Amino acid sequence: MTYQPDAIRTVQLSTVTLPLATPISDAKVFTGRQKPMTEVVFLFAEITTEQGFEGLGFSYSKRAGGPAQYAHAKEVAQTAVGEDPNDIAKLYTKLLWAGASVGRSGVATQALAAIDIALYDLKAKRAGLPLAKLLGAHRDSVRTYNTSGGFLNASIEEVKERASRSIAEGIGGIKIKVGLPDRRTDLARVAAVREHIGADVPLMVDANQQWDRSTALRMGRRLEEFDLVWIEEPLDAYDAEGHAALAAALDTPIATGEMLASVAEHERLIEKRACDIIQPDAPRVGGITQFLRLLTLADQAGLDLAPHFAMEIHLHLAATYPREPWVEHFDWLDPLFNERLETKDGRMLVPDRPGLGVTFSEQARAWTTDTATFGPA
Numbered sequence: 001m002t003y004q005p006d007a008i009r010t011v012q013l014s015t016v017t018l019p020l021a022t023p024i025s026d027a028k029v030f031t032g033r034q035k036p037m038t039e040v041v042f043l044f045a046e047i048t049t050e051q052g053f054e055g056l057g058f059s060y061s062k063r064a065g066g067p068a069q070y071a072h073a074k075e076v077a078q079t080a081v082g083e084d085p086n087d088i089a090k091l092y093t094k095l096l097w098a099g100a101s102v103g104r105s106g107v108a109t110q111a112l113a114a115i116d117i118a119l120y121d122l123k124a125k126r127a128g129l130p131l132a133k134l135l136g137a138h139r140d141s142v143r144t145y146n147t148s149g150g151f152l153n154a155s156i157e158e159v160k161e162r163a164s165r166s167i168a169e170g171i172g173g174i175k176i177k178v179g180l181p182d183r184r185t186d187l188a189r190v191a192a193v194r195e196h197i198g199a200d201v202p203l204m205v206d207a208n209q210q211w212d213r214s215t216a217l218r219m220g221r222r223l224e225e226f227d228l229v230w231i232e233e234p235l236d237a238y239d240a241e242g243h244a245a246l247a248a249a250l251d252t253p254i255a256t257g258e259m260l261a262s263v264a265e266h267e268r269l270i271e272k273r274a275c276d277i278i279q280p281d282a283p284r285v286g287g288i289t290q291f292l293r294l295l296t297l298a299d300q301a302g303l304d305l306a307p308h309f310a311m312e313i314h315l316h317l318a319a320t321y322p323r324e325p326w327v328e329h330f331d332w333l334d335p336l337f338n339e340r341l342e343t344k345d346g347r348m349l350v351p352d353r354p355g356l357g358v359t360f361s362e363q364a365r366a367w368t369t370d371t372a373t374f375g376p377a
Helices: 068-081 087-098 107-127 131-135 154-170 183-199 213-226 240-249 263-271 288-300 311-318 362-366
Strands: 008-024 038-048 056-064 141-146 171-179 203-206 230-232 254-256 327-328 347-349 368-374
Touching: 038 068, 038 107, 038 141, 038 154, 038 311, 056 068, 068 087, 068 107, 068 368, 087 107, 087 131, 107 171, 107 288, 131 311, 141 154, 141 311, 154 183, 183 203, 183 213, 213 240, 240 263, 254 327, 263 288, 263 311, 288 311, 311 327, 347 368, 362 368
Parallel strands: 141 171, 141 327, 171 203, 203 230, 230 254
Antiparallel strands: 008 038, 008 368, 038 056, 141 347
């Protein structure tokens, strides 16, 4: 059977505001740098082709930047109409050049991420394969850990209860937030959770960039006794030298990378040996096209992988990594989709549905604040 050329007929963009049931606080709130998070703004891209194939992708922003992503995507989306949806790398480059004057990181490429991810979803659906299988999976499930129950706005009793619930639901590890101005409270919370879940359950902590170099080293040494899987973002996200020194000084692995907004920024982390576990975010670095470039670099450097947020996307990408990765379990996005990801025995299972395996829910439609469609009426 020969390939029948196809073309993108329409690109529909939607901006969706997801309200959070409880305002969320991490260390950035307690140090006065940010306000509690009450919502997440998403940019969705829905692509249809002349042959009737469809793809869904999304990007997101927390606290600020959502309207900017939507505005930039609207400026460049027409560029994709009429192109072959299978030529994803070519399309990414074309979209990038359409908005080249605003650069190749941050909002500029996060806006493209939704379209890029939708194209991969579409391609996998055309092949009748889950995205992980289209890309080439090393495994059918990925170790998973829960973050959404460990924020600092929750009391330690709430954190322990949510940890128990997560483990009962088949989630393998527990991550809690640290970085409070009172370091003794941080240590007490970590000790309480470790005692509660026991020595055999993987435990991680995340300081959300709120320590300086000397504090990070002191806290890192104090935290060694808890046998942590990693210490996440102990320093400013762009302090590659500081992270490298910390990684060399501590036995506990250092994880970082989620806040970086391009492959180039991650390359600096890798070159400086600034982490043991790299945590890229596909929507933040520009989509799956860019994420796959980064995975090659990370593997060559011998790094472990734990992508940030957006498990609906990252489960598939983590499944393709040669080294055993982790994927972050967040239930915040559940209302946006009709399907749910399954966890069992500490792992998240790659769904057998084609593409990403998720479809846009009616609730997501109800939370949509604006849409724009490009292509023939």
